Amino acid sequence: MAGEGGLRVEQRHGKARVRVGRVWRQGGDGSHHFVEWNVSISLLSHCLSSYHRDDNSDIVATDTMKNTAKECGDRLSVEEFAILLGNHFCSFYPQVYTAIVNIIEKPWERVCIDGKPHLHGFKLGSENHTVEATVQKSGALALTSGVAGLALLKTTQSGFEKFVRDKYTILPDTRERMLATEVNASWRYSYESVASIPKKELYFSEKFMEVKKVLMDTFFGPPETGVYSPSVQRTLYLMGSAVLRRFPDVASIHLKMPNIHFLPVNLSTKENPSMVKFKDDVYLPTDEPHGSIEATLSRITSKM
Ligand SMILES: O=c1[nH]c(=O)c2[nH]c(=O)[nH]c2[nH]1
Numbered sequence: 001m002a003g004e005g006g007l008r009v010e011q012r013h014g015k016a017r018v019r020v021g022r023v024w025r026q027g028g029d030g031s032h033h034f035v036e037w038n039v040s041i042s043l044l045s046h047c048l049s050s051y052h053r054d055d056n057s058d059i060v061a062t063d064t065m066k067n068t069a070k071e072c073g074d075r076l077s078v079e080e081f082a083i084l085l086g087n088h089f090c091s092f093y094p095q096v097y098t099a100i101v102n103i104i105e106k107p108w109e110r111v112c113i114d115g116k117p118h119l120h121g122f123k124l125g126s127e128n129h130t131v132e133a134t135v136q137k138s139g140a141l142a143l144t145s146g147v148a149g150l151a152l153l154k155t156t157q158s159g160f161e162k163f164v165r166d167k168y169t170i171l172p173d174t175r176e177r178m179l180a181t182e183v184n185a186s187w188r189y190s191y192e193s194v195a196s197i198p199k200k201e202l203y204f205s206e207k208f209m210e211v212k213k214v215l216m217d218t219f220f221g222p223p224e225t226g227v228y229s230p231s232v233q234r235t236l237y238l239m240g241s242a243v244l245r246r247f248p249d250v251a252s253i254h255l256k257m258p259n260i261h262f263l264p265v266n267l268s269t270k271e272n273p274s275m276v277k278f279k280d281d282v283y284l285p286t287d288e289p290h291g292s293i294e295a296t297l298s299r300i301t302s303k304m
Pocket residue numbers: 160171230231232233259291
């Protein structure tokens with residue numbers, strides 16, 4: 001937007017990392033539900049006078065945003081909460097035209113004691129549930145959900161061979177290696193307005209569990225036989241395409257799957273040349289460097 005001094009100013013402001021823990025005690029059977037959210041809000045609004053002059057009259061205080069994020073009524077999915085917040089900012093404040101709400105949900109899971117789900121006991125799992133909702137004053141919506149830090153490993157049924165070989169290549173072909181990764185996936189839903197999202201209770205919470213299951217089932221294959229992975233690239237493609245095939249309301253999916261290396265251990269000395277001879281058994285786990293492999297998959301829509 002052109003402003004004073006002929007300078008273009010593109011601005012937003014918000015509150016990052018607002019932490020909220022919420023217990024719902026309304027379960028008929030006495031069970032409690034619990035979520036822990038880390039909320040970040042960014043508002044695009046008409047408040048240029050605060051940049052051009054000492055005039056804050058159009059600013060929605062970031063402290064106000066923080067307090068709004070703490071108001072959470074009936075039990076709802078993290079996606080619905082992000083949309084609700086975004087919608088509130090756009091409809092309540094005339095000067096706000098876009099709200100971008102990012103939330104990370106911690107994986108608190110109900111514990112089972114002696115095989116029975118506990119009414120109010122939870123333990124922390126490992127992978128986070130993420131969401132980004134962008135809401136416009138018109139009601140237009142862009143909604144992306146994701147899973148972050150889903151660490152997966154299989155001890156066989158993975159190989160990598162027949163790749164480019166040149167004077168820098170020392171990696172041997174193999175059909176037997178470990179495959180380990182930490183999946184970061186985010187998928188965009190096709191709902192384009194706040195009014196069009198499904199009304200079914202906890203719809204997106206259920207979808208999150210189902211997408212995660214499809215990703216994992218495809219990575220591992222059947223429990224007794226597994227499935228062979230010829231490369232991280234191919235496995236990533238199969239995981240993403242399985243999600244798009246299974247869920248018509250997912251428009252695209254981005255997958256980031258680092259190839260975390262477990263290196264074969266071969267130890268020898270002059271006196272003992274075969275001290276530890278690698279027999280697909282002893283590995284050196286490494287953090288870095290790691291392969292970095294990522295792709296976005298979406299449907300090719302025919303114009304016919
Ligand atoms: O699955 C793999 N993809 C690669 O692109 C690659 N590159 C590499 O060195 N090892 C592997 N493995």
